[in-house]
Every structure is written in C-alpha cells, then in structure tokens.
Amino acid sequence: MxxxxxxxxxxxxxxxxxxxxxxxxxxxxxxxxxxxxxxxxxxxxxxxxxxxxxxxxxxxxxxxxxxxxxxxxxxxxxxxxxxxxxxxxxxxxxxxxxxxxxxxxxxxxxxxxxxxxxxxxxxxxxxxxxxxxxxxxxxxxxxxxxxxxxxxxxxxxxxxxxxxxxxxxxxxxxxxxxxxRTRDLAGRTLLVTAGPTYEPLDPVRFVGNRSSGRMGFALAEAAAARGARVILVTGPTHLAPPAGAECIRVETTHEMYEAVLARAAGADAVIKAAAPADYRPARVAPSKIKKGREVLTLELTPTPDILAELSRRQGASVLVGFAAETEELVANAREKLRKKNLDLVVANDVGAKDAGFSAETNRVTLVGADGEVETLPLLSKREVAHRILDRVARLLAARPARP
Ligand SMILES: Cc1cc2nc3c(=O)[nH]c(=O)nc-3n(C[C@H](O)[C@H](O)[C@H](O)COP(=O)(O)O)c2cc1C
CATH class of the missing domain: 3.40.50.1950 (Flavin prenyltransferase-like)
Known part of the structure; x- marks a missing residue:
C-alpha cells in the first residue's frame, strides 16, 4: 500500500x-x-x-x-x-x-x-x-x-x-x-566499516591501500536514511560521516579489530566494507628510516582477521563481507562466504576503472549464503549501498530485533 x-x-x-x-x-x-x-x-x-x-x-x-x-x-x-x-x-x-x-x-x-x-x-x-x-x-x-x-x-x-x-x-x-526502503531498518543497529588502514613503518611513513571509504560511507548514509542506528568504524578518509551516525575513527587494522569487536555484539548486522591491511610491518622504526641503503627489506607480519573473528563470535547478527577481486569474482566470493561463514558477500572487480576503490560508481555481484547470485549493473555507490541494504533488510526480517 x-x-x-x-x-x-x-x-x-x-x-x-x-x-x-x-x-x-x-x-x-x-x-x-x-x-x-x-x-x-x-x-x-x-x-x-x-x-x-x-x-x-x-x-x-x-x-x-x-x-x-x-x-x-x-x-x-x-x-x-x-x-x-x-x-x-x-x-x-x-x-x-x-x-x-x-x-x-x-x-x-x-x-x-x-x-x-x-x-x-x-x-x-x-x-x-x-x-x-x-x-x-x-x-x-x-x-x-x-x-x-x-x-x-x-x-x-x-x-x-x-x-x-x-x-x-x-x-x-x-x-x-x-x-x-524509507524506514525498513528502523529499530536495527548496523555496524559498518569503511576505508583503508595505515600500518606504520616509522614515525612518518605507513603501508596503506587505495580504498577511499566511499562505499562504506554510502552504506552508512543509506542505512541511516532507512532508519537504522549506525555505527561507522572507519580508517583514515577525508569523508564526512552521515548525520546521526556514530563515527569511530581508527588507523590500523588492529585498532579496527578492537573497535569492531567491542561494538559488534550489539549490532543486528555488520557490514565490512573496509579494506584493512592483511599485513603490517613487523617492526616500527622508532625514528625516520634514513635513505642511502642499497636495498631496504621490509618484514611483514599478518594482522588480525576481523571477519574470521566476527564469524567465530557472532550468533544472530547478519554478516556481510566484501571481496575485492581482480579475477574469478563469483568463485572467490563463494569461497569467502563459506570460509568465513558469512550471509552475503559483495564481490567487486577492483581491476575495472569505473568500479572499485576510488570510483564514484561500482559494479558488484551479490553472492548470498542462500545461493542467490545477483550481478548488478554499473551504479552509483549510493545505489549499490541501497541494493546491499535491500538484501540485509530481507535477511533481518527473518530474525528478531535485538533487545
Ligand atoms: C506521434 C509521436 C510520438 C512520439 N513518441 C515518442 C516517444 O515515445 N518517446 C520519445 O522519446 N519521443 C517521442 N516523440 C517525440 C517527442 O514528442 C519530442 O521529442 C518532444 O520534444 C518531447 O518533449 P518532452 O520531453 O518535453 O515531452 C514522439 C513524437 C510524436 C509526434
């Protein structure tokens, strides 16, 4: 009606x-x-x-x-x-x-x-x-x-x-x-992660990636517009958080891990749109690394896997992951879905110019645990956010709201 x-x-x-x-x-x-x-x-x-x-x-x-x-x-x-x-x-x-x-x-x-x-x-x-x-x-x-x-x-x-x-x-x-769509997430809490992480090398340098944070911010904005209480955990970006969202700014994957795990238990859905670094420099030099060496070798060590830990701890929450791929989109997304026990994977081809990290647009395939595979056309990140939230809203409708 x-x-x-x-x-x-x-x-x-x-x-x-x-x-x-x-x-x-x-x-x-x-x-x-x-x-x-x-x-x-x-x-x-x-x-x-x-x-x-x-x-x-x-x-x-x-x-x-x-x-x-x-x-x-x-x-x-x-x-x-x-x-x-x-x-x-x-x-x-x-x-x-x-x-x-x-x-x-x-x-x-x-x-x-x-x-x-x-x-x-x-x-x-x-x-x-x-x-x-x-x-x-x-x-x-x-x-x-x-x-x-x-x-x-x-x-x-x-x-x-x-x-x-x-x-x-x-x-x-x-x-x-x-x-x-207008108020279908009212009464729900959504935790959204966004942006890259910066892993320090020395006091002035870091290892980072090209994530702009736009997809996660678009999700936070769309979820807030649909009535959800939004917690946005974001790595370094220049974007302004949407009005009404609680914004927690972090820098490293470890900080993101701590912030997400501290808040996830109270969330009805967790959407991991961030691109946290998988590795960080094993040692952070206490002072700026001087130039002049013939070869500088960096030793990297794995960072904590936020999604894996979330899926281990989470019971009732809907869990959505992103898979930034350059090949075998759907097969890799299915593998991630299974391995990390997710409800939905948003697979995007980060090799394409008009999609992925810095673009205003995105071209994604939604791969659900229910087997449904939905390939969306090139859309604004705002519209992609709404399409993802349409799926999240459907998944949530089948589960009771958290007290
Ligand atoms: C019989 C007839 C049928 C038309 N049907 C269409 C149509 O289905 N789609 C369309 O884009 N233009 C159609 N046109 C052309 C438009 O009417 C015309 O481009 C007009 O400038 C559109 O103005 P508007 O977009 O301000 O309404 C038709 C023109 C005529 C004479």
Missing part, C-alpha cells in the same frame, strides 16, 4: 502518455496522493484534464501560472514529495535531466526534488539505443536515479526492440519497492 505517500508523476511527450493515466489510477487506488506535472508535448497526446480528473488535483503544466496559492509551485511540490516518477520519460526529457536543463515544470521539479527519482523511459528502439540516450541514462544512473524498463517488444513505430514503456503494474512495483 502507498497510503499517505506523496508522489509526483511527470508525464512527457511520448505516444505512451495515455498509459500514465492507468499508472495514476493504480497509484491512487493504493492510497498515494499523486500530483501530476506534464510537459507541453505530453499535453498534445493526452489532455491535462484526464490527469486532473483522475488525481483530483490541479495538473502542473505552466511554470509561470499564478494560480498555485501564491507559492513557487515547483519548489513547493518538490519539497513535500516522497518520490518523483516520470512515466513515460522521453529521450528529450532524459537529455534535459542529464544536463540539468530546466525550462518547464517537469525539468524544474527534477532539479528541485530531493526525494528519490524513478524514470520509466519510452521511445523508439533506435532512439533508446542512440549513444546520446545511453550516455544520458548512464549519467543519471550514476547520480542515483532509478530506472524501470524500457521493455522490449512491439513499438508504436511498428518496429520491435527495446523502448516500450514498462507496464503500469511493473512501475507500481518499482514505486512500492523504492518507498518501502
């Missing part, structure tokens, strides 16, 4: 605009309060009166109209919304969204809205396949915008291929899934 949810429905100039009326009916039938906005082209396909009658609200069509109760309508409408859905979304509007153009109601709402955005594209197959459209979709995905469809099938042009608007029931399903 969508009772009390405020949804903005943007309709743009596609032949499929008439299907938006059915979508609107489905959304209102489920209890949502829907406000429609239409582009000028959309009004050429279906009259705004149809949407006004079905939603029982004025339809936002003219950015400069004076009759929105003295408010700046696009700011007011965007501010109160739980979700902004654009269905159908034309190639033209996708391009405007991707480039930040704002010359009508729908595009102004897109820039002003802070709620999640769901787009349901509809267009001819060649328009969908065009590199410009594909680049715009990729840009929007990377910024966290969600997509449903397009489906493949017979198109209005008579051609067959990708570009059909997703069926209204499918769009409603995506709406419900997105809105269900």
């Amino acid at each position: 969508l009772t009390g949810k405020r949804i903005l429905l943007g309709v743009t100039g596609s032949i499929a605009a008439y299907k938006a009326a059915e979508l609107l009916r489905e959304l209102t039938r489920r209890g949502a309060e829907v406000t429609c906005a239409m582009t000028e082209s959309a009004s050429r396909f279906v009259a705004p009166l149809t949407f006004q009658s079905l939603s029982r609200r004025p339809v936002l069509t003219d950015l400069y109209a004076q009759d929105y109760e003295g408010q700046i309508a696009h700011i007011a409408a965007a501010g109160g919304a739980d979700l902004f859905v654009v269905a159908p979304a034309t190639a033209h509007t996708l391009a405007k969204f991707a480039h930040g153009l704002a010359d009508d109601f729908v595009t102004n709402l897109f820039l002003a809205a802070t709620c999640p955005v769901l787009l349901a594209p509809a267009m001819d197959a060649e328009m969908w396949r065009h590199p410009a459209t594909q680049a715009n979709v990729a840009t929007l995905r990377q910024r966290g915008v969600q997509f449903v469809g397009p489906a493949s099938g017979e198109l209005a042009s008579g051609l067959t291929g990708p570009g059909r608007l997703a069926e209204p029931v499918e769009i409603v399903g995506a709406v419900e899934a997105l809105l269900a």
